[in-house]
Amino acid sequence: MKIQKKPVIDLGCCNQCEVCIDLAPHAFKMIDAGYVDVLPLDSYEDDEDILEAVKNCPQDCISWE
Structure with a gap:
């Protein structure tokens, strides 16, 4: 079972x-x-928009848990 990161x-x-x-x-x-705030979703990791948001945060304050 794959553990979901958020x-x-x-x-x-x-x-x-x-x-x-x-x-x-x-x-x-x-x-x-x-x-x-992070909204509840079934999956975050495979979403290109979320990956772009994490990568483009100017303060680098979004990480994966």
């Missing part, structure tokens, strides 16, 4: 630039509390 945002270094939301709006969302 993107995690380090809120301490996130500057809310919303690049991740622009690239993968189905996976990332700015919530009312003022920070970016």
Whole structure:
């Protein structure tokens, strides 16, 4: 059985630039509390938009858990 990895945002270094939301709006969302949250999905790893969002985060604050 393959263990699913999930993107995690380090809120301490996130500057809310919303690049991740622009690239993968189905996976990332700015919530009312003022920070970016990862939305629940069945799979994250094989999604090219999510991989691009992780790669293009200017603060490098998205990692895999």
